[in-house]
Amino acid sequence: MTSRQALPSDRAEPAVAPPQSGQDxxxxxxxxxxxxxxxxxxxxxxxxxxxxxxPFAPGFAALVGAERNVFLATFLLSIASLVLLSAPAVQHRLLRPLTDRTAFKALATRQIVVGAFALALALVSATQVVLSAVLGHMMGNVAAAAIGLLTVGVWWILPRRWRSRGIV
Incomplete structure (x- = not known):
């Protein structure tokens, strides 16, 4: 079987985007x-x-004070992130048609960032809870710190560096 070489006519021409209005x-x-x-x-x-x-799992009753507190914090952060991250979609639907898109986007952006922050904290504390139960408290704390550093680095620091360097 021979391979066919791409002809110039086979190549997709780059699409030129039409100019967009401010509304678009x-x-x-x-x-x-x-x-x-x-x-x-x-x-x-x-x-x-x-x-x-x-809480409905058989081993939950064995959790002691500190572990139970970390679990409760994780649960509340997770629920708070769910509320904050879903808020812009619900608000967008209830406020349609939007009269001030710029103000809505600013508010929605703040909600998303706070929701993402709550989610990041929930992911870190969930890591701590799970790995403490499986591997012990020391490994749970180390893993939670590592996930915290990874999240801060990838979600918060890296985008700021890219922006300051003009990469994106």
């Missing part, structure tokens, strides 16, 4: 924002669902 750009930004929520929300939902089931 704002709608695109809003669409991007709501799309970003579609990535974050399942994480908060899944974490919350698992945490809701934990």
């Amino acid at each position: 750009v704002e709608d695109g930004d809003l669409t991007d924002m709501l799309g970003e929520l579609r990535v974050l929300l399942p994480t908060a939902q899944l974490l919350s669902a698992f945490l809701i089931a934990v």
